[in-house]
Amino acid sequence: MFFTFFLGFAFSFIGSIPPGTLNLSVLQLSLEGHKPAALRFALAAAIFEFPYAYLAVTFEELITSSPWVISNFRLLAALVMLTLGTINIVTYVRPGSLPVENKKNGFRRGVVLSILNPLAIPFWMGVTAYLKHQGWLQLNSTIDDLGYVSAISIGTFSLLGSLALLGNVLSPYFKSRRILNIIPGVVFLILGLYALVQYLMNG
Numbered sequence: 001m002f003f004t005f006f007l008g009f010a011f012s013f014i015g016s017i018p019p020g021t022l023n024l025s026v027l028q029l030s031l032e033g034h035k036p037a038a039l040r041f042a043l044a045a046a047i048f049e050f051p052y053a054y055l056a057v058t059f060e061e062l063i064t065s066s067p068w069v070i071s072n073f074r075l076l077a078a079l080v081m082l083t084l085g086t087i088n089i090v091t092y093v094r095p096g097s098l099p100v101e102n103k104k105n106g107f108r109r110g111v112v113l114s115i116l117n118p119l120a121i122p123f124w125m126g127v128t129a130y131l132k133h134q135g136w137l138q139l140n141s142t143i144d145d146l147g148y149v150s151a152i153s154i155g156t157f158s159l160l161g162s163l164a165l166l167g168n169v170l171s172p173y174f175k176s177r178r179i180l181n182i183i184p185g186v187v188f189l190i191l192g193l194y195a196l197v198q199y200l201m202n203g
Contacts, residue, residue, distance in 0.1 A: 001144070001147055003136075004137060004138065004139070004144060004147055004148050004151070005147055005148070005150075005151040006151070007131055007136060007137055007148070007151070008147075008148045008149065008150070008151030008152045008155065009151040009152070009154055009155040009158070010155065011127050011131075011152070011155070012049070012151065012152040012153070012154070012155025012156050012159075013155040013156075013158055013159050014187055015123060015127070016155070016156050016159040016160065017159065020117075021113055021116075021117065022041075022045050022110075022113055022114065022117065022160065023159065023160055023163055025041060025109065025110075025113060026038045026041050026042050026045075026160045026163045026164050026167075027163050027167050027170070029041060029106060029164070029167075030163060030164050030165070030166075030167025030168075031167045031168065034106070035164055035165065035167075036106070037106030038106060038163070038164035038167070039106070039161060039164045039165075040106035040107035040110065041106040041107065041109055041110035041160070041164070042110070042156075042157055042160035042161045042163070042164050043107065043110065043157060044106070044107045044108075044109075044110025044111045044114060045110045045113070045114045045156060045157070045160055046153045046154070046156045046157035046160065047114075047153065048110075048111065048114035048115060048117075049114070049120060049152060049153045049156045050149055050150070050152070050153040052120040052121050052124065053120065053124045053148075053149045053152040053153065054145065054146075054149045055121055056120070056121045056122070056123070056124035056125045056128060057124070057125075057128055057139065057145055057148065057149060059121070059125055060124075060125045060128045060129050060132075061139075063125070063129075064129050064132070064133075074133070074195055074196075074198050074199035074202065075196075075199045076129075077129060077130045077133050077134075077192075077195040078192050078193070078195035078196035078198075078199055079192070080126040080129070080130060080192070081126070081130055081188045081189070081191040081192030081195060082188070082189060082192035082193070082196070083192075084123070084126065084127075084185075084188040084192075085185045085186065085187070085188030085189035085190075085191075085192055086185070086189070087185075089182060089185035089186075089189075124152065128148075130191065130195065133195075134195070
């Protein structure tokens with residue numbers, strides 16, 4: 001259970017690093033001196049990450065039960081990770097282009113923007129499928145699922161909460177998106193290459 005929690009937390013934390021609507025919104029609130037609102041925003045985002053991740057785990061189980069998917073999973077896992085890594089590295093946002101948020105309703109804004117961010121579902125489907133196929137993740141019961149998804153939610157809050165509390169320190173790095181995209185991008189590319197090598201060696 002501990003390793004399951006660690007995997008969910010680690011990939012959630014890493015996956016939340018690339019600057020996007022949610023973390024840049026938290027950063028903006030923090031930089032403008034609205035840390036309580038930034039923390040409420042982070043909490044809302046983390047709460048909504050939970051149902052999205054749970055849906056992703058459910059759909060992943062349905063999709064990967066297909067015989068065709070099972071027989072070609074190494075290749076599919078490699079392609080998913082390589083795609084995630086490439087997207088993270090090549091995506092660009094102009095430095096300093098932080099969104100303007102409502103200062104008084106951090107939680108409400110977090111809810112709205114989280115609902116409008118359903119890309120979490122395909123992301124967690126791909127990551128979960130990869131981790132399970134490598135034998136690193138075992139989800140054999142509802143308790144396992146909930147523990148894993150809870151870790152994902154906590155990992156999201158940890159990254160966003162860090163931005164809320166340390167906005168002045170971290171803002172130079174988040175304004176230079178290319179630098180931060182390298183971190184998760186390289187991780188996903190390494191995992192993708194690892195799966196691809198496995199496919200080629202055992203294919």
